[in-house]
Amino acid sequence: MPQATLFAPVAGPFSPWEPGALPLVVFFAIVVGLLAVILFLSGFLVRRRPTPEKQRPYECGILPTGDARFRYPVPFFLMAVFFLLFDVETAYLIAYAAAWPELALPGYLRMAVFILVLGFGLAYAWAKGGLDWTEEEGL
Amino acid sequence: MSGTLDTLFSPTDAVINWARSNSLWPFFFGLSCCFVEEATAWGPRYDIARFGSEVFRGSPRQADVLIVSGTMFKKIAPVALRLYEQMSDPKWVVSMGSCSNSGGMYDVYSVVQGTDQILPVDVYIPGCPPRPEAVFDGLLLLQKKIRAGEKPTRPVLHLPGGCEGGRADHLLDGVSKSRDTRGPGYAGIPIRGTAATEPRFWGSRTEVMWTPPAARISLRPDQQAVAADLAAAFGDAVAPAPDAADMPTYAVDPERIADVLAHLKHAAPTRFERLEDLTAIDETARRNRPDHDATAVYTLTSLSTPGMVRLTCPLPDRDAALPTATGVWPSAGWYEREAAEMFGIRFTGHPDPRRLLTHRDWPGHPLRKDYEGRATGMAPFTREDCARLEPVDAREILGPRADAGDYLLNFGPHHYATHGIFRYVLAMRGERIRALGMDIGYHHRGVEKIGERQTWHQFIPYTDRVDYLSGIANNLSYVTAVETLAGIAVPPRAAYARVMLSELFRLSNHLMFFGTFLQDLGMMSPIFYALREREMVLDIIETITGGRLHPSWLRIGGMAADLPEGWKDMVDAFVRIFPVRLREYHAGVTKNPIVRARCRGVGAISAAEAVDWGITGPNLRATGVAWDRRKTMPYGAYGDFDFDVPTRTAGDCYARYLVRMDEMEQSLRIVEQAANRMPGGRHLSEDARYSLPQKADSLKDIESLIHHFVNVTRGPRLPPGQAYAATEAPRGEQGYHVVSDGGASAYRMRIRTPGFANIQAMPLLAEGLRVADFVAVLASYDYILPDIDR
Numbered sequence: 025m026p027q028a029t030l031f032a033p034v035a036g037p038f039s040p041w042e043p044g045a046l047p048l049v050v051f052f053a054i055v056v057g058l059l060a061v062i063l064f065l066s067g068f069l070v071r072r073r074p075t076p077e078k079q080r081p082y083e084c085g086i087l088p089t090g091d092a093r094f095r096y097p098v099p100f101f102l103m104a105v106f107f108l109l110f111d112v113e114t115a116y117l118i119a120y121a122a123a124w125p126e127l128a129l130p131g132y133l134r135m136a137v138f139i140l141v142l143g144f145g146l147a148y149a150w151a152k153g154g155l156d157w158t159e160e161e162g163l
Numbered sequence: 164m165s166g167t168l169d170t171l172f173s174p175t176d177a178v179i180n181w182a183r184s185n186s187l188w189p190f191f192f193g194l195s196c197c198f199v200e201e202a203t204a205w206g207p208r209y210d211i212a213r214f215g216s217e218v219f220r221g222s223p224r225q226a227d228v229l230i231v232s233g234t235m236f237k238k239i240a241p242v243a244l245r246l247y248e249q250m251s252d253p254k255w256v257v258s259m260g261s262c263s264n265s266g267g268m269y270d271v272y273s274v275v276q277g278t279d280q281i282l283p284v285d286v287y288i289p290g291c292p293p294r295p296e297a298v299f300d301g302l303l304l305l306q307k308k309i310r311a312g313e314k315p316t317r318p319v320l321h322l323p324g325g326c327e328g329g330r331a332d333h334l335l336d337g338v339s340k341s342r343d344t345r346g347p348g349y350a351g352i353p354i355r356g357t358a359a360t361e362p363r364f365w366g367s368r369t370e371v372m373w374t375p376p377a378a379r380i381s382l383r384p385d386q387q388a389v390a391a392d393l394a395a396a397f398g399d400a401v402a403p404a405p406d407a408a409d410m411p412t413y414a415v416d417p418e419r420i421a422d423v424l425a426h427l428k429h430a431a432p433t434r435f436e437r438l439e440d441l442t443a444i445d446e447t448a449r450r451n452r453p454d455h456d457a458t459a460v461y462t463l464t465s466l467s468t469p470g471m472v473r474l475t476c477p478l479p480d481r482d483a484a485l486p487t488a489t490g491v492w493p494s495a496g497w498y499e500r501e502a503a504e505m506f507g508i509r510f511t512g513h514p515d516p517r518r519l520l521t522h523r524d525w526p527g528h529p530l531r532k533d534y535e536g537r538a539t540g541m542a543p544f545t546r547e548d549c550a551r552l553e554p555v556d557a558r559e560i561l562g563p564r565a566d567a568g569d570y571l572l573n574f575g576p577h578h579y580a581t582h583g584i585f586r587y588v589l590a591m592r593g594e595r596i597r598a599l600g601m602d603i604g605y606h607h608r609g610v611e612k613i614g615e616r617q618t619w620h621q622f623i624p625y626t627d628r629v630d631y632l633s634g635i636a637n638n639l640s641y642v643t644a645v646e647t648l649a650g651i652a653v654p655p656r657a658a659y660a661r662v663m664l665s666e667l668f669r670l671s672n673h674l675m676f677f678g679t680f681l682q683d684l685g686m687m688s689p690i691f692y693a694l695r696e697r698e699m700v701l702d703i704i705e706t707i708t709g710g711r712l713h714p715s716w717l718r719i720g721g722m723a724a725d726l727p728e729g730w731k732d733m734v735d736a737f738v739r740i741f742p743v744r745l746r747e748y749h750a751g752v753t754k755n756p757i758v759r760a761r762c763r764g765v766g767a768i769s770a771a772e773a774v775d776w777g778i779t780g781p782n783l784r785a786t787g788v789a790w791d792r793r794k795t796m797p798y799g800a801y802g803d804f805d806f807d808v809p810t811r812t813a814g815d816c817y818a819r820y821l822v823r824m825d826e827m828e829q830s831l832r833i834v835e836q837a838a839n840r841m842p843g844g845r846h847l848s849e850d851a852r853y854s855l856p857q858k859a860d861s862l863k864d865i866e867s868l869i870h871h872f873v874n875v876t877r878g879p880r881l882p883p884g885q886a887y888a889a890t891e892a893p894r895g896e897q898g899y900h901v902v903s904d905g906g907a908s909a910y911r912m913r914i915r916t917p918g919f920a921n922i923q924a925m926p927l928l929a930e931g932l933r934v935a936d937f938v939a940v941l942a943s944y945d946y947i948l949p950d951i952d953r
Binding site for chain 1: 246
């Protein structure tokens with residue numbers, strides 16, 4: 025019966041199995057070099073011909089009225105944050121559901137605490153009107 | 164040394180040019196009709212992706228080819244110039260279509276006679292409109308130009324010399340271009356008018372031709388009751404006109420006009436619920452000069468007892484004032500603003516008396532008879548004029564309501580979702596529209612002015628372009644008005660063919676609606692299906708007429724030629740296939756939950772408001788009003804056909820969509836009936852006084868040849884009088900009010916378009932919505948720019 029060959033990592037200066045400073049330095053140099061080339065080329069090859077009209081904000085071909093820097097309500101942003109939050113919760117729940125037989129009661133209790141905390145958060149956001157799409161009170 | 168470098172760079176030049184020419188990214192910039200063909204080039208069957216240019220960019224920053232597709236209006240020119248300058252370098256300009264090349268058929272005060280006067284044009288595509296294949300031809304020509312003429316390596320490497328991008332100079336009238344309509348070389352000879360232009364040719368035989376008097380109507384009992392009621396209520400202030408050709412007409416004392424209108428709306432035995440049209444006539448150049456200088460004309464429609472009435476207000480001079488009708492009908496707002504800017508008359512008490520179609524600083528009143536109608540008669544439009552006619556500030560358009568939101572946003576004139584050059588001004592708070600202002604006239608082609616100088620026949624091609632997706636349906640409104648005035652009988656074969664062609668155009672239009680509506684809602688695929696079917700319709704149209712968008716196929720008293728061989732097979736094939744395709748559409752879209760969520764309850768308007776604002780067409784029927792002129796006041800041969808009038812009651816985006824989908828089914832029914840029952844016989848009226856003789860006849864007998872010659876050259880002379888005829892065009896009721904003073908061309912050509920009235924009510928639908936919903940409302944509303952601005 026042939027002997028199973030053991031895995032023998034190649035030894036050498038750049039072996040990933042022998043961490044050292046040199047590969048890191050070389051890698052870093054390559055990254056910096058590549059970045060420099062890309063940045064230089066994209067700066068050099070682009071001919072910038074700025075004119076006042078070209079520098080102006082585009083608003084359907086019309087001169088914009090007023091300044092673009094002011095405070096305005098962004099209900100969509102709140103929605104997006106909540107979505108992210110509960111999206112993460114779903115990710116945990118799916119993992120939990122898959123591991124349900126092993127986790128049993130202790131797992132259930134831990135998960136319940138987690139969901140309760142999130143539930144309180146949801147109730148709080150709801151009560152504060154975070155789920156209402158109101159432009160009027162966003163400021 | 165330089166020669167060596169050039170040799171060295173020639174391979175890199177070739178590589179860069181190859182890359183650039185095969186990935187030209189056109190700017191999503193459409194001005195008018197031509198853009199429909201440009202967009203068709205992007206769709207199935209043509210597929211511009213074969214040439215690497217399918218990426219139409221919405222922002223000038225990402226585009227490198229500006230295809231100026233359509234008419235360069237003086238009001239949009241400053242915007243076009245700015246968008247061009249905001250494009251990234253290197254960039255090229257393609258001028259698409261006759262209008263953009265030279266002004267084309269629109270030698271009129273509001274149109275720049277050639278894009279090249281303000282933009283550096285590299286390639287010209289001829290045609291009106293050019294076919295999609297012609298777009299490719301232009302694109303290939305530009306690619307060839309880039310490959311042959313550009314040496315981009317030096318500019319790319321920051322070396323002196325070399326060249327890239329299109330030409331940089333624009334043309335100057337009298338120096339590098341000529342606006343002479345006769346072509347170059349005639350500069351020494353003064354331009355004179357054609358037979359139909361002012362100043363008149365004295366002694367023209369048009370003046371001595373006799374015509375029978377205009378048609379007369381006799382009043383129906385309900386119309387007699389209205390006459391008696393008006394006489395009782397207003398006495399001498401309302402005088403019935405004796406010679407009405409189309410509808411009861413009353414001359415009203417200008418002081419009492421608002422009272423009379425209110426009476427007819429609320430108290431008369433027949434209630435006239437809709438202000439159909441409001442315009443004016445400059446009387447100072449009539450052959451038989453009346454004792455007043457101007458006339459204001461009000462046309463009303465009764466929906467409860469189908470019928471119409473016209474009120475005329477004689478005004479002592481063209482600057483006279485009369486009371487506003489905005490208190491009676493809110494829709495009078497725009498109509499009065501238009502009449503005021505076009506004629507100079509004033510409406511006292513008007514809430515917003517600014518100019519509507521022309522720029523704030525526009526001099527003069529274009530529809531006055533002494534106003535120069537031709538652009539070639541005016542000073543050439545230059546880049547300096549662009550600075551002078553810079554679109555007004557958003558704040559000015561919204562007026563005091565500009566402060567309703569936190570900031571002002573210009574939505575258009577150049578925007579994907581505005582379906583043409585239309586400028587909305589939104590006063591926003593967050594995502595919510597608090598106030599909506601509209602600035603129109605960017606697409607004002609002065610077609611009413613042109614109508615006064617073209618002969619009755621010559622004007623037909625202009626009608627095609629009033630609603631450039633509805634082709635022959637436009638012809639129909641115009642020729643019906645002329646036929647009403649002169650009392651011309653249309654032979655049955657022509658009447659049926661007109662119905663069939665109009666309905667085919669309704670299908671073509673609604674298919675375009677279906678595709679663009681869903682694309683604006685974010686669905687990419689439906690437009691490809693819709694364009695596929697639309698090409699089938701256009702193939703039929705092309706077989707019959709030889710044209711696609713603008714066949715100009717109808718003639719006074721009939722149509723240009725008989726139906727060709729093989730038309731029936733094509734129509735039959737389409738009638739067989741289309742219901743299957745329509746089911747596909749419904750399966751894929753109508754029940755789609757996202758479409759429903761985006762459309763249901765969005766942008767609703769009530770039936771009462773819709774009638775009050777003069778909304779017509781599918782938009783009106785979506786509110787539950789079963790009013791369709793083809794049914795309620797049949798014209799042409801429509802009385803012979805069996806079809807239903809689809810309605811919905813919700814008045815929202817979804818209802819508007821469903822009504823149009825159902826209308827396609829009904830149109831198909833009409834097409835099928837018309838094709839199966841197509842009568843034989845003549846395709847042009849025998850009344851050779853007005854109609855062209857059939858071409859075959861004019862090749863055989865001298866009488867027909869003479870009539871053909873006379874009617875084609877100086878044109879028929881119509882009896883003095885006026886007539887209004889409206890048809891149910893795909894977008895709503897389109898009416899032509901033709902006024903004749905007994906000449907070879909109209910004395911006044913008024914076009915009542917559905918879009919103008921429909922869009923005026925937009926703030927009712929849109930205020931309070933989010934921007935994304937606003938896009939859905941615009942798409943579901945199905946308007947088109949020349950139909951609004953004319």
